[in-house]
Amino acid sequence: xxxxxxxxxxxxxxxxxxxxxxxxxxxxxxxxxxxxxxxxxxxxxxxxxxxxxxxxxxxxxxxxxxxxxxxxxxxxxxxxxxxxxxxxxxxxxxxxxxxxxxxxxxxxxxxxxxxxxxxxxxxxxxxxxxxxxxxxxxxxxxxxxxxxxxxxxxxxxxxxxxxxxxxxxxxxxxxxxxxxxxxxxxxxxxxxxxxxxxxxxxxxxxxxxxxxxxxxxxxxxxxxxxxxxxxxxxxxxxxxxxxxxxxxxxxxxxxxxxxxxxxxxxxxxxxxxxxxxxxxxxxxxxxxxxxxxxxxxxxxxxxxxxxxxxxxxxxxxxxxxxxxxxxxxxxxxxxxxxxxxxxxxxxxxxxxxxxxxxxxxxxxxxxxxxxxxxxxxxxxxxxxxxxxxxxxxxxxxxxxxxxxxxxxxxxxxxxxxxxxxxxxxxxxxxxxxxxxxxxxxxxxxxxxxxxxxxxxxxxxxxxxxxxxxxxxxxxxxxxxxxxxxxxxxxxxxxxxxxxxxxxxxxxxxxxxxxxxxxxxxxxxxxxxxxxxxxxxxxxxxxxxxxxxxxxxxxxxxxxxxxxxxxxxxxxxxxxx
RNA sequence: GGAGCCGUAGUUCAGCUUGGGUAGAACGCUAGCCUGUCACGCUAGAGGUCGCGAGUUCGAGUCUCGUCGGCUCCGCCA
Numbered sequence: 001x002x003x004x005x006x007x008x009x010x011x012x013x014x015x016x017x018x019x020x021x022x023x024x025x026x027x028x029x030x031x032x033x034x035x036x037x038x039x040x041x042x043x044x045x046x047x048x049x050x051x052x053x054x055x056x057x058x059x060x061x062x063x064x065x066x067x068x069x070x071x072x073x074x075x076x077x078x079x080x081x082x083x084x085x086x087x088x089x090x091x092x093x094x095x096x097x098x099x100x101x102x103x104x105x106x107x108x109x110x111x112x113x114x115x116x117x118x119x120x121x122x123x124x125x126x127x128x129x130x131x132x133x134x135x136x137x138x139x140x141x142x143x144x145x146x147x148x149x150x151x152x153x154x155x156x157x158x159x160x161x162x163x164x165x166x167x168x169x170x171x172x173x174x175x176x177x178x179x180x181x182x183x184x185x186x187x188x189x190x191x192x193x194x195x196x197x198x199x200x201x202x203x204x205x206x207x208x209x210x211x212x213x214x215x216x217x218x219x220x221x222x223x224x225x226x227x228x229x230x231x232x233x234x235x236x237x238x239x240x241x242x243x244x245x246x247x248x249x250x251x252x253x254x255x256x257x258x259x260x261x262x263x264x265x266x267x268x269x270x271x272x273x274x275x276x277x278x279x280x281x282x283x284x285x286x287x288x289x290x291x292x293x294x295x296x297x298x299x300x301x302x303x304x305x306x307x308x309x310x311x312x313x314x315x316x317x318x319x320x321x322x323x324x325x326x327x328x329x330x331x332x333x334x335x336x337x338x339x340x341x342x343x344x345x346x347x348x349x350x351x352x353x354x355x356x357x358x359x360x361x362x363x364x365x366x367x368x369x370x371x372x373x374x375x376x377x378x379x380x381x382x383x384x385x386x387x388x389x390x391x392x393x394x395x396x397x398x399x400x401x402x403x404x405x406x407x408x409x410x411x412x413x414x415x416x417x418x419x420x421x422x423x424x425x426x427x428x429x430x431x432x433x434x435x436x437x438x439x440x441x442x443x444x445x446x447x448x449x450x451x452x453x454x455x456x457x458x459x460x461x462x463x464x465x466x467x468x469x470x471x472x473x474x475x476x477x478x479x480x481x482x483x484x485x486x487x488x489x490x491x492x493x494x495x496x497x498x499x500x501x502x503x504x505x506x507x508x509x510x511x512x513x514x515x516x517x518x519x520x521x522x523x524x525x526x527x528x529x530x531x532x533x534x535x536x537x538x539x540x541x542x543x544x545x546x547x548x549x550x551x552x553x554x555x556x557x558x559x560x561x562x563x564x565x566x567x568x569x570x571x572x573x574x575x576x
Numbered sequence: 577g578g579a580g581c582c583g584u585a586g587u588u589c590a591g592c593u594u595g596g597g598u599a600g601a602a603c604g605c606u607a608g609c610c611u612g613u614c615a616c617g618c619u620a621g622a623g624g625u626c627g628c629g630a631g632u633u634c635g636a637g638u639c640u641c642g643u644c645g646g647c648u649c650c651g652c653c654a
Contacts, residue, residue, distance in 0.1 A: 026614080026615085028612095035616085075612090114603070116588075117583090119645075225653070543646085
């Protein structure tokens with residue numbers, strides 16, 4: 001007899017005989033009658049047992065694995081459970097087989113509202129993944145992946161796998177290393193991304209490539225960062241920025257249509273890096289929030305407002321955020337914003353507002369009353385480091401937009417950020433470093449600045465931002481050996497390190513470009529999650545450990561010996 | 577590498593401010609009763625190295641230091 005799924009039974013199936021396999025979710029034993037909520041991947045259904053007929057029914061525990069044969073019946077009038085997809089019906093059991101027993105478990109699967117600590121959830125991940133909310137996220141992840149695969153295949157893209165054992169290269173993040181047994185003292189590196197492989201696939205004439213690629217980086221973790229994450233990796237030959245952008249727009253449009261049943265506006269708006277930094281103070285603005293940041297540095301030059309004037313004197317900037325209707329906020333509400341900017345090193349927010357035709361607030365003496373509309377509040381920050389001012393203003397923009405109810409959380413809004421600088425200056429070392437990666441092509445009109453003023457050069461580089469979250473960077477690559485060597489030298493990298501790649505470029509490399517997008521973050525956005533850990537079946541903790549299996553773990557001495565590796569004991573910190 | 581919060585029954589948490597009695601609650605678990613429950617109900621019961629180590633003290637779950645683990649943020653992560 002074919003198996004039915006619990007969550008899929010409805011009034012249409014009344015009187016049908018069914019076979020269900022799944023877990024005992026919850027039992028309500030009334031003595032002469034036993035109700036079982038049974039669960040499988042599809043959801044829940046209520047099974048009714050007469051313990052005189054089915055003796056095992058009174059001996060069940062949560063999470064026992066059972067098979068039930070019975071008949072679908074409509075529930076008595078007024079007893080439908082609207083929370084269940086199968087809530088209009090129940091199954092009258094004729095036969096119950098216990099396929100496996102579960103002992104007392106460390107936490108309960110069925111009480112979604114009593115969530116165990118994340119540590120517990122990770123240690124017993126198989127239980128955590130049984131919880132319907134987690135199961136649904138895994139299903140969502142699968143659907144996004146499947147839709148994406150089909151979409152890209154339909155557009156002529158081939159899925160090609162690239163090595164997991166790769167070569168360490170000098171730029172980028174810290175590599176995970178794998179020692180070689182055959183060649184003692186040599187190491188593979190786990191790939192930070194398939195960047196070079198996919199470019200070489202273009203040289204190979206693959207023309208259009210994609211992969212759901214695992215990317216591995218040995219850096220410190222965060223809620224939105226895992227040591228291994230999945231990237232939707234795409235590369236195509238003979239394309240422009242526009243071609244890649246169109247492809248990605250179609251993909252997101254499809255995802256939003258199929259998953260959210262919403263219409264995602266395409267083409268996405270395009271804004272230059274310079275423009276978004278000026279208008280929003282960040283290179284990944286959430287455009288569901290209409291607020292914009294302004295620059296008011298000029299009016300504090302030599303002004304009596306000492307603190308600001310001094311900052312401006314030292315070459316600092318003053319930026320402001322104008323809030324219509326914000327003048328009605330209480331002092332307490334305005335002062336609470338100070339907490340938002342303190343992490344960026346600002347003592348607080350300085351402000352002015354117009355109420356009943358009068359300007360008030362610490363900043364009011366330096367503002368022109370005619371520039372304010374009734375009810376407006378202006379928040380300002382000054383600082384010598386434009387980066388910090390922008391970060392803090394961007395934070396204020398988020399907080400205020402949300403507080404004023406300007407952000408529609410249910411909507412999806414995407415945009416492209418273009419014309420990124422190809423290089424930036426490392427704040428600590430003062431060195432010139434690539435702002436994306438070293439394989440991005442410079443814009444032709446900026447080539448003349450390359451060696452003399454590299455910071456002025458813009459790249460053929462574009463980011464896709466969805467709801468204020470950076471999902472990926474794409475670019476048209478450099479396919480010319482000489483130009484690629486120049487770029488490497490500017491970044492202080494010896495081209496010899498990339499000789500195999502440069503050779504490939506010299507072998508008739510087609511013009512090409514592509515994009516890589518963080519898939520875990522995409523799933524998180526569609527699932528409404530802040531942490532990507534919940535989108536990954538078996539994630540690591542913030543210290544990079546796998547709590548279920550206990551990894552990383554020590555290995556046997558002879559394993560190390562075979563690899564020619566000796567462990568140097570960690571040096572203890574001196575206490576005084 | 578740095579900062580902050582957290583660690584107490586199987587689970588989620590209270591107790592710590594101000595050191596002092598047998599360390600509590602809810603859910604879960606065990607036994608019993610119960611024929612329309614759906615967070616079923618009722619009765620009884622079991623369950624604790626207070627993360628680990630050191631120190632202060634007559635006395636530490638409570639104070640101090642160290643350490644391990646979890647989370648958040650900065651650095652870092654093209």
